[in-house]
Amino acid sequence: MKLIASLTSPYARKVRIVLAEKKIDCPLEEDIPWNADTHVPDYNPLGKVPVLVLDDGSTLFDSRVIVEYLDNISPVSRLLPQENRPLIATRRWEALADGLCDAAVAVFLERKRPEGKQDPDWIDRQYTKINRALAAMSGDLGERTWCNNDSYSLADIAVGCCLGYLDFRFPDVEWRTSYPNLEALSERLAARPSFLDTLPPR
Ligand SMILES: N[C@@H](CCC(=O)N[C@@H](CS)C(=O)NCC(=O)O)C(=O)O
Missing domain, CATH: 3.40.30.10 (Glutaredoxin)
Structure with a gap:
């Protein structure tokens, strides 16, 4: 493999x-x-x-x-719940986080085009998606330790990766200021070796 x-x-x-x-x-x-x-x-x-x-x-x-x-x-560290409701909730988190990445990647690519060829309305549309997704994530997370109630799961991994991508490519999106609960989640995740070892290259 x-x-x-x-x-x-x-x-x-x-x-x-x-x-x-x-x-x-x-x-x-x-x-x-x-x-x-x-x-x-x-x-x-x-x-x-x-x-x-x-x-x-x-x-x-x-x-x-x-x-x-x-x-x-592998049965080691199951990251997807077995039962339908929590499984679907986890998948929904992943769809939201991946969708945020889709919007961010679209902006990144658009900005690589020659300046006269970039479409500001398209970029704005993607930023709106990014901002709405962040607000939804923060609202859904609330005061919980992990996205999917009290157990670490793929939902946290997906959210951590999209926040990490924002830090990497979009330092202008100040999500930490607006969403302290996402910041706390991100700090919990950043301490894990799996996150540390996969940081994007600077
Ligand atoms: N939904 C896909 C998205 C994958 C994706 O868009 N990957 C980007 C890199 S971040 C890519 O390979 N882009 C090349 C292209 O679009 O031609 C997934 O979850 O794997």
């Missing part, structure tokens, strides 16, 4: 954290899908990372499919 990933992708970081939490050994093959010499399309027709290549050569994508697969192949 090997993971094809870039070190800056928040979706790939989610998978890398799951691997670490579950103590699954899996070599990482770094591949940046934007580079001309990328091999990602050989593994994923969508040309996106992360991709998990299994020992029989078959491939899994996207990150949500990969994390479900990984959680099921």
Whole structure:
């Protein structure tokens, strides 16, 4: 098994954290899908990372499919609840966090275009999504220690990765000031080796 990933992708970081939490050994093959010499399309027709290549050569994508697969192949540190209601709640957190990443990545890419070709309305639309998602996360988290009631789960990993991506690419989004409960969650997560070892390169 090997993971094809870039070190800056928040979706790939989610998978890398799951691997670490579950103590699954899996070599990482770094591949940046934007580079001309990328091999990602050989593994994923969508040309996106992360991709998990299994020992029989078959491939899994996207990150949500990969994390479900990984959680099921090892009983160590279950990250997805077994019962439907908490499972769906966890998946909803993940959809919100990944959706925030989708909006942030869209802004990042738009800003890479030549200045005259960037669409400010499109960028504003994505920022609105980012801000609404942060408010929703903070409201849903409330005073709880972890997103999914009292147990650490994939929900926390997904939220931690999207907040980490904001810190990495969008230091102008001052989510800590507006949402102290997200800051407290982020600090709890940052102390975990799985988060420390997967910080995006500076
Ligand atoms: N929903 C996908 C999103 C993956 C994604 O968008 N990855 C980005 C890197 S952060 C990518 O590979 N982009 C290349 C492209 O869009 O061509 C997942 O959860 O894995």
